[in-house]
Amino acid sequence: MKDIIVQKFGGTSVADTDKIKNVARAVIREKDLGNNVVVVVSAMGHTTDVLTKLAKEISPNPSLREMDMLLSTGEGVSIALLAMALQAQGCDAISMNAMQVGIITENIHSNARIIEIKTDKINEHLNSGKVVVIAGFQGVTEDSEITTLGRGGSDTSAVALAGALNAKRCDIYTDVDGVYTTDPRIVPCATKLEQISYEEMLELARVGANVLHPRAVETAKQHQTALRVRSSFKTDDLGTLILGVEKMELHRPVTGVACDLSQMRIVVCDVQDNPGTAAMLFDGLASENISVDMIIQSYARKALNTNDIAFTISKGDWIKTKAILEKLRDTLQYSNIYEDCSIAKISIVGAGMIDRPGIAAKMFRTLANLDINIKMISTSEIKISCLVEQSRANDAVEALHKIFGLDSKEIAVVNGDLPNV
Ligand code: ADP
Numbered sequence: 001m002k003d004i005i006v007q008k009f010g011g012t013s014v015a016d017t018d019k020i021k022n023v024a025r026a027v028i029r030e031k032d033l034g035n036n037v038v039v040v041v042s043a044m045g046h047t048t049d050v051l052t053k054l055a056k057e058i059s060p061n062p063s064l065r066e067m068d069m070l071l072s073t074g075e076g077v078s079i080a081l082l083a084m085a086l087q088a089q090g091c092d093a094i095s096m097n098a099m100q101v102g103i104i105t106e107n108i109h110s111n112a113r114i115i116e117i118k119t120d121k122i123n124e125h126l127n128s129g130k131v132v133v134i135a136g137f138q139g140v141t142e143d144s145e146i147t148t149l150g151r152g153g154s155d156t157s158a159v160a161l162a163g164a165l166n167a168k169r170c171d172i173y174t175d176v177d178g179v180y181t182t183d184p185r186i187v188p189c190a191t192k193l194e195q196i197s198y199e200e201m202l203e204l205a206r207v208g209a210n211v212l213h214p215r216a217v218e219t220a221k222q223h224q225t226a227l228r229v230r231s232s233f234k235t236d237d238l239g240t241l242i243l244g245v246e247k248m249e250l251h252r253p254v255t256g257v258a259c260d261l262s263q264m265r266i267v268v269c270d271v272q273d274n275p276g277t278a279a280m281l282f283d284g285l286a287s288e289n290i291s292v293d294m295i296i297q298s299y300a301r302k303a304l305n306t307n308d309i310a311f312t313i314s315k316g317d318w319i320k321t322k323a324i325l326e327k328l329r330d331t332l333q334y335s336n337i338y339e340d341c342s343i344a345k346i347s348i349v350g351a352g353m354i355d356r357p358g359i360a361a362k363m364f365r366t367l368a369n370l371d372i373n374i375k376m377i378s379t380s381e382i383k384i385s386c387l388v389e390q391s392r393a394n395d396a397v398e399a400l401h402k403i404f405g406l407d408s409k410e411i412a413v414v415n416g417d418l419p420n421v
């Protein structure tokens with residue numbers, strides 16, 4: 001039995017027809033090594049952004065069902081073109097969308113999770129010698145409703161397929177040649193990591209290192225899928241291997257620095273300091289499928305029997321959140337609501353920070369030396385995040401990257417041209 005390799009190519013890698021032809025060469029090369037190949041592709045270039053903009057021109061708050069119908073078309077274009085490119089180069093190939101495969105998701109629009117992937121048809125095609133090209137990012141509910149997995153979700157489609165098919169490896173081809181100690185577009189002397197643990201990669205992805213969709217890392221960890229991030233533009237380069245923590249040596253307390261500009265802060269002022277207040281507020285948000293990240297409840301002012309609750313959400317959830325807060329005004333009896341969109345969440349991540357005191361102090365001191373005010377702090381075992389003014393985000397990332405010894409002497413490779421492979 002041949003091994004199955006899942007290859008995923010992101011938007012930049014399939015941005016035009018020349019790039020698609022080159023992707024086809026990379027696919028054929030993997031097949032010529034004796035593997036069965038399943039390819040997952042994203043929409044071409046900035047298609048998803050363009051489609052989103054079109055929708056916003058029609059309506060400020062379009063229905064999520066119709067958004068999924070619209071956005072899922074982007075990946076539909078890429079699969080057909082790549083299958084044609086493969087066929088034109090003499091490789092038997094077939095494209096399939098999520099409905100044809102049976103990528104079954106929960107019944108939630110715009111951010112659905114995969115429940116099950118049917119593998120029989122894919123295996124049939126692989127066994128007949130075909131490369132199977134599958135649309136990333138999209139799914140289908142049991143009731144045949146089209147769903148999407150959230151922005152950047154093609155990574156998750158690829159890793160979930162690799163898990164379901166028991167693939168030998170899942171390669172995420174993108175416009176950088178691996179996972180770096182921070183976004184190389186912010187810090188050009190970021191260091192490429194040869195390998196990183198699932199745990200650290202998961203934290204980095206969650207706090208804004210959008211080189212991988214967090215749920216893709218979660219899924220790879222669950223199935224212990226060997227995962228590589230590598231360049232579409234230098235296909236000989238093996239990139240970064242993501243694997244289990246037990247094989248890692250922890251030389252440094254901090255492995256990476258990340259920045260997330262997609263969040264906003266909300267402060268609900270003077271809510272009653274009673275049991276059930278926080279539950280009511282966050283139940284309301286959860287009922288609309290709104291994820292909350294950082295939460296701070298202030299010290300209760302005993303005389304008034306009130307306190308403030310501050311939390312962060314994705315900027316895209318603000319309209320829904322506002323409506324919920326409005327609905328809860330009488331129950332929560334808050335005096336005011338402040339919203340702050342100009343924030344950045346800066347995080348340091350590293351399994352090596354466990355049991356090493358002083359890491360948080362060093363982070364706070366570094367920000368203080370730059371006169372950067374910290375608006376909120378949150379920590380986990382291997383991560384410390386600070387909310388700062390958005391205009392100081394790059395300064396903060398650069399300084400933290402340097403102080404924790406992550407700078408490299410080389411300049412990172414970002415977004416080259418696809419060579420003829
Ligand atoms: P694709 O379209 O291939 O899915 P993405 O734009 O989603 O590509 O992800 C690749 C981008 O992730 C890079 O261009 C880079 O700017 C960004 N990035 C953020 N953090 C990191 C990091 N730690 N290492 C590498 N790239 C990162």
Ligand code: ASP
Pocket residue numbers: 010011042043048049074136137150151152153154155
């Ligand atoms: N096309 C989708 C997006 O731009 C999914 C992806 O590229 O992973 O978010």
Ligand code: MG
Pocket residue numbers: 010152155210211212213
């Ligand atoms: Mg991506």
